[in-house]
Amino acid sequence: MPTATDPHTLLGAALAPANRIDPYPHYRGLREYGPLQLPEVSLTVFSSFADCDAVLRHPASASDRFKSSIAQRQIAAGEAPRPFGLAGLVDRRRAPAFLFLDPPDHTRLRTLVAKAFVPKVINELAPGITALVDSLLDKIEQQGRFDAVADLAYPLAVGVICKLLGVPVEDEPQFGRASSLLGQTVDPFIAATGAVPEGFEQRIEAGKWLRRYFAELIERRRREPSDDLISALIAVEETGDQLTEEEIISTCNLLLIAGHESTVSLIAHAVLAMLRHPEQWAALAADPGRVPKVIEEALRYDAPAQLLGRIAGEDMVIGETAVPKGDTMILLLAAAHRDPAANERPDEFDPDRKVCRHLAFGRGTHFCLGAPLVRLEASVALSAVASRFPAARLGGEPRYKPNVTLRGLAELPVTV
Ligand code: HEM
16 A cells, blocks of 8 residues: 555656646655655656756756667667657657757757847847737736736747747647647656556647648748748758758747747746735836746746656766666656755745745756747736736636646636
């Protein structure tokens, strides 16, 4: 019989879809248990700040899931390794998105894409972001109540990523559904249990659909280039051997999904936290200069990417834990952010805290490329919505998506 300190029970509760509303007591249980190791599935789970930070800094931490001992055993047995992660891994012959690559391929692809995220390019997006937020708030003003996800965070995040990539926003009903299904492929159920989760086939199909969608869009942009990232990547592909079409497709998948899921969560989580602390909403409404503090605290308090994965590229020692080469490591960032050794009064939402330590955008080689863009989008949206509706309050119970890794709100009713 499992006991309350049985590692399977603790991990199961932390990942259970039924606990998405408030997984934090379960994360706390894991953190207090300490590093958790399940040798039968070659898995180590870290949930303290120091351990998560140490794994991200460690030179032997790999992002290529095919280096895991489980994938290696499947390859050796002539089986197709179980896919893990975004669309690129649905089929081993496809190029994985660079989030799941190690140097040198990671460096080559990230360097090409990073040009689209330099401050000059991001700053040029600011007037468009402000205009989009204003138009969304104008509509909300007429309604008297709104859903902070469907009426604000989602259309903003989608509008911005579509503009940047060059994806027609009218196609949202199709790619929005695919992106949401693919967002679930980064949940660690296979890593934790070795079993294929429910709905898995549907996600594979969504991955195939999105790849076909981008292949067609790339063909269109080849004929009619535009001022967008897809056209820029095609131009690089056509001038040499730096990039293949499969890599362009995987990169587009990655950016579309990253641009959708976590940005929406950040904005919605910040709105929810402030409405549950109305003095914070009022303070932001009165002083938009507070918005950077609100954003950093929301990233810490309710991390949009609740966990990250790494593979031990060598035998490693993290703190006092020996991790065998090939183990999958889950880094429970959302638990690490609430580690009292890293942040004082960690369960309180307090934008004025003196020190706010978080790893919400990761650390090191894979640090989130979109971080400056997200901070810009969130700061425009949050300061504008609070100052336009200073008397806003929660209009009903928030509803969560079933996702574990990209945990986020499906609906957040607000009355203005
Ligand atoms: C609040 C919103 C966001 C959060 C919390 C977030 C978080 C993260 C995290 C934690 C990583 C590191 C993953 C790892 O180390 O394994 C990452 C990587 C990445 N993010 Fe974000 N992200 C956000 C939004 C965005 C947006 C809007 C974009 C682009 C439009 C983006 C693009 C990327 C890319 C391309 C990577 C891969 C970097 C690499 O592997 O070198 N992200 N993000």
